[in-house]
Amino acid sequence: MSRPVLDVRDLTKTYGDGPTAVHALRGVTLTVPRGEYLAIMGSSGSGKSTLMNILGALDVPTTGSYRLDGVDVSRLVDRQLALARNRLIGFVFQAFNLIPRTTALANVELPLAYAGIKAKVRRRRALDALDLVGLADRARHEPNQLSGGQQQRVAVARALVTEPALLLADEPTGNLDTRSTEDILDVFDQLSADGRTIVLITHEKEVGDRAGRLIRLVDGQVVTDVRQQAHR
């Protein structure tokens, strides 16, 4: 068996200390093999985003180990982390996190720019990604001129544009109507079929049903972990 893309052991995350400390993760162990399509569900505050941020190498765990593609992330220096975030991971934030006063196109181009791709190629690929999420006609709009759902789709396009091997999406359909949700999920299905690894957080059962494996978090612990027949 090839080595897993994500390999997490006894992960804990505690915010603050003393009596006000919040134990967001209380020992999560999880391995995700290459090509898996994993959905994480759980009530609000159960630690889903916390886990996702650690998986995306944006945050560090309090204790426990995290191996990304076989490499211990805690040993990586800034440059290597930057490289991993840029080349390996596509991250969709729950709060979109688009750069203000910067067009949708420029936002989507950004990861390509940091990858050192030429402006012309970059533009074409960014436009393609925007087209994929149905926003080709909004390329020149700035975030504050876009609806919540449109901003979310720009964020998805930005995560997809580098064609990452690992896509981490924190509620990518949280603000979308059924039709847009369907479009985005079709894109994810396609990526999954291409062999990419996807981890997706959701509150919606229909979204979770599309994945090949479903994990439930309660109070920072994995309570169920089932492989399922994906409903397409």
Added chain:
Amino acid sequence: MSVGEVVRFALRGLSANKLRSALTMLGILIGVAAVILLVAVGNGSAQAVASRIEALGTNTVTVLGTGRGATLTLPIASALSDPVLAPDVASVSPVVSASATLTYDGTDHDVNSFVGTTPGWFTASNTPVGQGAAFTADDEAQGRRVVVIGQTVAEELFPGVDPIDQQVTVGGALFTVIGVLAAKSSTGFQDSNDTAVAPLTAVRQVLTGYGALNSILVEAASPGRVSAVQSQVASILDQRLGVTAGDTAPYRIQNASQLLETQTETADTFTALLGAVAAISLLVGGIGITNIMLVTVTERTREIGIRKALGAPRRTVLTQFLIEATLLSVIGGALGVLAALIGSRFEIVGVRPVIVPSSVALALGVSIAIGLFFGGLPAARAARLRPIDALRYE
């Protein structure tokens, strides 16, 4: 990522925050321009004072009578040119002066100082003749009624006419104009071109009578001998006028270079004061910049968090924000220098500003340092954060 790309990012960052960029640049502009201009005004007034005094000649000593009655007389003046008692004296020019009205062709013109003196005065007092000639020792001895007029007098009395060989009436007597003085820079309250100079004998005869001299202008052999001349003159005068030790002398000796020193000190103090005001304005400008930059730290920190999450290494982020800060402060500073250069072409409170190059360097240096520091520091801090902490920054 190439440097050009990072610069383009920085430019995009600046244009994405136009108001902020404009305000920051304005702050730097005003600070820089204020420092340069205020220092230039101080320097300009110092130079004006210096040139005004230098115009008197720095190697001369002026003897003024202070007592009642006729202290300074012609024999006393001649006694000062004594190669034994006063070896460092190059020339002695007795001076009388009075206000007078010059009339030519029905036009009147009043001059404050119609000077009567000897030919040596022209070189001693550093007052060259521009057109025509000065009068000679012979003119003086014969009491010829000839006069050399100042530029202002020439313009007032002889508009469009060559004044040489024309005759003007002064105190009921006719004087022939034989020369026009070269224009003197006149920065004081008095117009130093509004004057006329004639032989001592003629002026005494016509205007002032044969009383005391107004002053005696003594020229030293070299600027270094001025103080020697001063004491030589003093001892001759004391002897001649019978002044004993302890008495207050009925004369006063003025030394142009002493005058220059005290006046320059005053001007320097003025410059320092203006410089302090300017430094305060630069500081206030700096605080303004700091304020604007700090206000946007939250937003920019979040932006840095996003960029890092998308795979920007710390160096690239830092470079971008440093370039932004540099561009702001360099452009702002350059515009400030430009504004100061334009401003210095105009007279400010009656002073022609003269730019001090070091003030340009200082103002630019300080403003760029402020811009870099307060633009770069928050960026450097944010770039070191984990992306998620930068994103949560409030």
